[in-house]
Amino acid sequence: MDRVSVRPLATAEIIAVGTEMLGTTRLDTNSLFLAGRLGDLGIDLRAKSVVADDRNRLRDVFLGAMSRADLVILTGGLGPTDDDLTREVVATALDRPLSEDPAIVAHIAARFERRGLRMPEVNRRQAMVPAGGIVLDNPNGTAPGLMIEHGDQVVVLLPGPPRELKPMFDRLRDSSLAQRTGGWRIYRRTLFIAGRGESHVEEVAQPIYSRWTGETPPIETTILAVPGQVELHLMLRSAQAKAAEDRLLAARDELINALKSDVFSVDGQSMEEVVGALLRERGMTISAAESCTGGLLLSRLTEVPGSSEYVLGGAVTYSNSLKTIFADVPAHLIEQYGAVSEPVAVALADGIRARTGASLGIGITGIAGPGGGSPEKPVGTVAIALTGNQQPARVRTVSLIGGRQMVRFQATQTALDMVRRLLLQL
Amino acid sequence: MDRVSVRPLATAEIIAVGTEMLGTTRLDTNSLFLAGRLGDLGIDLRAKSVVADDRNRLRDVFLGAMSRADLVILTGGLGPTDDDLTREVVATALDRPLSEDPAIVAHIAARFERRGLRMPEVNRRQAMVPAGGIVLDNPNGTAPGLMIEHGDQVVVLLPGPPRELKPMFDRLRDSSLAQRTGGWRIYRRTLFIAGRGESHVEEVAQPIYSRWTGETPPIETTILAVPGQVELHLMLRSAQAKAAEDRLLAARDELINALKSDVFSVDGQSMEEVVGALLRERGMTISAAESCTGGLLLSRLTEVPGSSEYVLGGAVTYSNSLKTIFADVPAHLIEQYGAVSEPVAVALADGIRARTGASLGIGITGIAGPGGGSPEKPVGTVAIALTGNQQPARVRTVSLIGGRQMVRFQATQTALDMVRRLLLQL
Numbered sequence: 001m002d003r004v005s006v007r008p009l010a011t012a013e014i015i016a017v018g019t020e021m022l023g024t025t026r027l028d029t030n031s032l033f034l035a036g037r038l039g040d041l042g043i044d045l046r047a048k049s050v051v052a053d054d055r056n057r058l059r060d061v062f063l064g065a066m067s068r069a070d071l072v073i074l075t076g077g078l079g080p081t082d083d084d085l086t087r088e089v090v091a092t093a094l095d096r097p098l099s100e101d102p103a104i105v106a107h108i109a110a111r112f113e114r115r116g117l118r119m120p121e122v123n124r125r126q127a128m129v130p131a132g133g134i135v136l137d138n139p140n141g142t143a144p145g146l147m148i149e150h151g152d153q154v155v156v157l158l159p160g161p162p163r164e165l166k167p168m169f170d171r172l173r174d175s176s177l178a179q180r181t182g183g184w185r186i187y188r189r190t191l192f193i194a195g196r197g198e199s200h201v202e203e204v205a206q207p208i209y210s211r212w213t214g215e216t217p218p219i220e221t222t223i224l225a226v227p228g229q230v231e232l233h234l235m236l237r238s239a240q241a242k243a244a245e246d247r248l249l250a251a252r253d254e255l256i257n258a259l260k261s262d263v264f265s266v267d268g269q270s271m272e273e274v275v276g277a278l279l280r281e282r283g284m285t286i287s288a289a290e291s292c293t294g295g296l297l298l299s300r301l302t303e304v305p306g307s308s309e310y311v312l313g314g315a316v317t318y319s320n321s322l323k324t325i326f327a328d329v330p331a332h333l334i335e336q337y338g339a340v341s342e343p344v345a346v347a348l349a350d351g352i353r354a355r356t357g358a359s360l361g362i363g364i365t366g367i368a369g370p371g372g373g374s375p376e377k378p379v380g381t382v383a384i385a386l387t388g389n390q391q392p393a394r395v396r397t398v399s400l401i402g403g404r405q406m407v408r409f410q411a412t413q414t415a416l417d418m419v420r421r422l423l424l425q426l
Numbered sequence: 427m428d429r430v431s432v433r434p435l436a437t438a439e440i441i442a443v444g445t446e447m448l449g450t451t452r453l454d455t456n457s458l459f460l461a462g463r464l465g466d467l468g469i470d471l472r473a474k475s476v477v478a479d480d481r482n483r484l485r486d487v488f489l490g491a492m493s494r495a496d497l498v499i500l501t502g503g504l505g506p507t508d509d510d511l512t513r514e515v516v517a518t519a520l521d522r523p524l525s526e527d528p529a530i531v532a533h534i535a536a537r538f539e540r541r542g543l544r545m546p547e548v549n550r551r552q553a554m555v556p557a558g559g560i561v562l563d564n565p566n567g568t569a570p571g572l573m574i575e576h577g578d579q580v581v582v583l584l585p586g587p588p589r590e591l592k593p594m595f596d597r598l599r600d601s602s603l604a605q606r607t608g609g610w611r612i613y614r615r616t617l618f619i620a621g622r623g624e625s626h627v628e629e630v631a632q633p634i635y636s637r638w639t640g641e642t643p644p645i646e647t648t649i650l651a652v653p654g655q656v657e658l659h660l661m662l663r664s665a666q667a668k669a670a671e672d673r674l675l676a677a678r679d680e681l682i683n684a685l686k687s688d689v690f691s692v693d694g695q696s697m698e699e700v701v702g703a704l705l706r707e708r709g710m711t712i713s714a715a716e717s718c719t720g721g722l723l724l725s726r727l728t729e730v731p732g733s734s735e736y737v738l739g740g741a742v743t744y745s746n747s748l749k750t751i752f753a754d755v756p757a758h759l760i761e762q763y764g765a766v767s768e769p770v771a772v773a774l775a776d777g778i779r780a781r782t783g784a785s786l787g788i789g790i791t792g793i794a795g796p797g798g799g800s801p802e803k804p805v806g807t808v809a810i811a812l813t814g815n816q817q818p819a820r821v822r823t824v825s826l827i828g829g830r831q832m833v834r835f836q837a838t839q840t841a842l843d844m845v846r847r848l849l850l851q852l
Contacts, residue, residue: 022471024462025650027453036450045448046483049475057472057494064490068483199546202507210508222445222479223507233446288742294728295721298742302720305796305830313748316714316724318739322782326741326752356748370731399541402566403589404731 007152008182010237012038013065014048017058017077017086018160021050030075030158030165037169041177042184042237043071053083059093066093070153071177076160078143080122086157087146091130094150098128104135108142136172140164147172154180184237187244189252191232192265194417198225204258205232212251217244219251227406228271228413229264264420271416272300278423279310279360286419287358288314289327289348291339292366292382297412312356317348327351327363340365340377342395345385353387360388360422362415368404382411386418394418433578434608438464439491440474443484443503443512444586447476456501456584456591463595467603468610468663469497479509485519492519496579497603502586504569506548512583513572517556520576524554527561534568562598566590573598580606610663613670615678617658618691620843624651630684631658638677643670645677653832654697654839655690690846697842698726704849705736705786712845713784714740715753715774717765718792718808723838738782743774753777753789766791766803768821771811779813786814786848788841794830808837812844820844 014035016028031048038045046069051061058077065072077086091098104127109119126143129135136145136158143159145168156172158165193201202223209232212219222233234251238244256263265274279286288297295316302311315326320339323329328351329344337343345363353361366382373379378399385395398414400407440461442454457474464471472495477484484503491498503512517524530553535545552569555561562571562584569585571594582598584591619627628649635658638645648659660677664670682689691700705712714723721742728737741752746765749755754777755770763769771789779787792808799805804825811821824840826833 022461022474024458024465025648027455027458029453032450032453035448039450045478046480047475047477047487048448049473049487051473052471054472060490060494061473061475064486068486197543199506199548202548203546206508220445222509224444224446225505231446290721293725294733294737295716295724295740295742296728298721298744299719299725302742302744303831303834307720308744308798311720311744313742313744313752314721315741315752316721316728316737316739318724318728318734318737319782322739325781326739355751356745372734401537401541405729406589408729 007070008184009041009043009070009154009177009180010184011069012043012045012071012073013069014045015058015061015065015072015074016048016050016160017053017074018050019052019083022052028075030160030162033162033166034073034075034169037173039186039188041173041181042186042239043181044186044237053077053085055085055089058085058089062090062093066153066155071156072153073156073158075158075165078126078145078157078159080120080125080142084125087125087128087130090148090155090157091128094130094148094155096130096132096148098130100124100127101129101135102127104129104144107144111142136168138164138168140167145172147176183239185239185241185244187236187238187241187248189234189248189266190268191234191252191255191259191263192268192271193230193232193259193262194228194264194271194413195262196230196259198223198230201230201232201259205255208254208258209234209251219248227402227409261421261424264417271413271420272304275416275419275423276301276304276307276310278420282423282426284359284423285310285312285357286360286362287312287352287356288362288364288415289317289323289352290314290364291317291323291348292368293364293408293411294318296408297362297364297415300412300416312358314352314356323348327355338377340367340381340383342383342385342397345383346387346393346395349385349387349393353389360386360419362386362419364411364415366407366411368407368411370404380407382407382414384411384415384418386415386422388422391422394422433496435467435469435496435580435603435606437495438469438471438497438499439495440471441484441487441491441498441500442474442476442586443479443500444476445478445480445509448478454501456586456588459588459592460499460501460595463599466612466614467599467607468612469607479503479511481511481515484511484515488516488519492579492581497582498579499582499584501584501591504552504571504583504585506546506551506568510551513551513554513556516574516581516583520556520574520581522556522558522574524556526550526553527555528553530555530561530570533570537568562594564590564594566593571598573602609665611665611667613662613664613667613674615660615674615692616694617678617681617685617689618694618697619656619658619685619688620654620690620697620839620846621688622656622685624649624656627656627658627685631681634680634684635660635677645674653828654836687847687850690843697839697846699730701842701845701849702727702730702733702736704846708849708852710785710849711736711738712786712788713738713778713782714788714790714841715743715749715778716740716790717743717749717774718794719790719834719837720744722834723788723790723841726838726842738784740778740782749774753781764803766793766807766809768809768811768823771809772813772819772821775811775813775819779815786812786845788812788845790837790841792833792837794833794837796830806833808833808840810837810841810844812841812848814848817848820848
């Protein structure tokens, strides 16, 4: 095939073959690896499927992918048994007759011999190659892979086990695929946002990013709400690394200008990592007294390696008496305002800070549900206070929605975001 | 539609919509839940796909699924923003015009109002319903789901967040899908095991469950190791509910007889739920002083609704001085044995129990890594103590493997299992 005339590979789809990946426990994780490798090559992964070991369905899904994508990668179904259908289905669908490759038979037989075994007859099936197919050696297993150049398109068949698939794909990338992408790559930037809902981020961001879709090359933007944060994913396909990076940085900065300090992370760092880095930079320490979050805030902070530098610890003051025992909250304050109240949150923060000697103290008290709510203080009501040894107390009462777990997580996210916003001003 | 004449739902395909699931980190985990639910209904999941937010490709993949499956479930892409295309693509592909449902607008507006917010205009998009579509209420979010009966086929649209999708699917199963599957169902029982590795469970269980595969109907058994526990999943396909349930209960009891108190849960309850129920039954309370686990133990215990009945709270004593301040650990003990040692773990447990007045106290101190290890005490070394006001102290030092998160989780799992075994003897 004349390489000069062929269209570069721009889009890909992946098909994982195997009924075992349609149950309740196993996912196709090969596609994560392949997505990364394709991204590096600037090949845009547009869809992926898992299909049962079912001839007609596999043929149909494969032909669907061939009608849309430049590169179709099939993983799995290359074994020696009856339900390994990939090779045969692809050959039939592309109208390329299969014939036995004696070199593969010899290779498989040698593998068995090295283990003192004779090759079972069924393994001959793995030596069948569609007309025009290029055999990809498998140093870690019996199933060879296949590459078929079909017009301008490329079809790749790889075995399912990750330790076989990964080195085979990388060798194929270096030997063939990289020459077929014309230097195009996908560049990405991500922004994480706190303190605004998805629709409110959209209202600010959409007028900005909608302009980018008309540019050459266009920037594609995806907006995504996950618990505690909204994410903006920017993506640009380009053959020029520097220009692409510069463009994405400018685009990112435009969004930061509009969303300001609501943007808490531009490099994928989690809220607890961002807060940890700010504390470390400023040489400050933190402690917390948690009621409804029951240790989740401190647990998140200490999930970060090296957090012992800035997390001193704190208390889980689930019962009222512990609020007094560990954080010196005056009992009359609880009686007067209730355990879930801003005065108690501030007293928790102040008390734990004084007890531990930390620069900052957090107090959280609320109703995580499902029980414990009242008309005045429904489930989801959480009072959060932040005090510093040189800062006036900041305190908020939030109404969080969702189940117990969600309320607890969002309460800790709000508390961490309060710490972040304070630290940005210091 | 006349229910009597329609073909039962036998096969299904799932389409997850969202470019973010085509990257290198995120997988579509909703399909695992849906696979289980479909399996229970005797509906055969034959393929699943993830498709980018790309109108043409989604349309094409959707029509492909419609050409093969009785039931097509689409998840995600029901949000209020520009890249949420599912509703529109399905409506167009099925030639069913969209119109705004005022009841949905009112419902969404009310959700915003409850949080003191005005509904952004973009959210109206979520109120568009294709002709003939049945709206599925979403108690946990703004995006309603949709069910469309299209000839003999059923199309279901569900929002992507698992906590929204799961209850919506279960309600739909009970109200509609279950009547469309002809009575066959899959029955399941699960045992969770702690304190034994996978191969040691297998040694005991395999001779028992291997006999069941020859029965009519056969029981299929799967053994699965996940962090902190080994799981045995029993599965039986039957059209007779009572006979199936009885057979599975007898099978389960045979395994419990063999594995004894290592079986900690037979109904899917987590370790923290089991421990919580035992504490409640015995009218006992618990507290903890956590060092390397940084609040994760208390956070897990308090994740359970109603845990304030038996969790008093405790302390996160990350720094050495807090071990003394909050749990009265004598400083000389830390100097003599080191912070990660059995004497310090016992002192933490005793100290926190005395301070809080709980019936039981837990002390955890260890090296979660990646830093902080030494030849004598490598990363993963954790000392765990449990003391009671009427029980002698129990203490263990474990060597846990895996990254920081894994070490922390397994340390809390071991601690909870120590509590469980003690409570079983009381």
